[in-house]
Structure formats: structure tokens, C-alpha cells
Amino acid sequence: MKAKNCCKTMEMELTGWKAIVYEITRKMEALPGGKREEILPNIEDLHILITEMDDRIDQIRANCTPETGMDDIKTDREAFNAAISTLRVTTEEAMKGLGGGDFGG
Structure with missing residues (x-):
């Protein structure tokens, strides 16, 4: 993948997760x-x-160019993976505050 x-x-x-949060x-x-x-x-x-x-x-949009190589985005990818891990935990904790009938309607 390029x-x-x-x-x-x-x-x-990230945009999809942001919408969920x-x-x-x-x-x-x-x-x-x-x-x-x-x-x-x-x-x-x-x-x-x-x-x-x-x-x-915004950082991904600003720093990603067609010339960027896979090695150049390694740090971005690691930060992205860490952010998603944190997001999953945070949203699970938040959902405990909502009852089953309070969400999705």
C-alpha cells in the first residue's frame, strides 16, 4: 500500500471514530x-x-504527500494505533454511563 x-x-x-465519539x-x-x-x-x-x-x-492531511514513503509515516501509524486503542477504551467507559435504550435511537 502506498x-x-x-x-x-x-x-x-479517525473521522469515522470522531463521528461515533x-x-x-x-x-x-x-x-x-x-x-x-x-x-x-x-x-x-x-x-x-x-x-x-x-x-x-489535520496533521495527517498536512503531512501526507504523494512523495511520502512508508518509512516516513511509521511514526504517524504508531500514533494512530495508540489513539485508536485509547479511543476504544474511552468509548467503552462512556457507554457504561448510557443505558441500552439511551443510545442509537
């Missing part, structure tokens, strides 16, 4: 006061995560 394709794939996957955050913010207060730290963490994902997406 580096440009890899960068585009990372960008698309944003939707979770929106649902959590819509909870009634008491429930919302219980998970407020999770909401704040998700806002931080969305900002970090925006920064990462």
Missing part, C-alpha cells in the same frame, strides 16, 4: 441533570478526545 493510501485510510478511520457525547449531554452529573468527567474526556482527533486528522 503511503498516500495509508494516510487516507487513517484519516477516514461525537454522537456518544451528544447523547450523554442530553441526559437528565442527575445522570449527566454522574458521568460529567467522561463527557469532558470525550471533548478532549474529539479535539485531539481533530488535531491528528
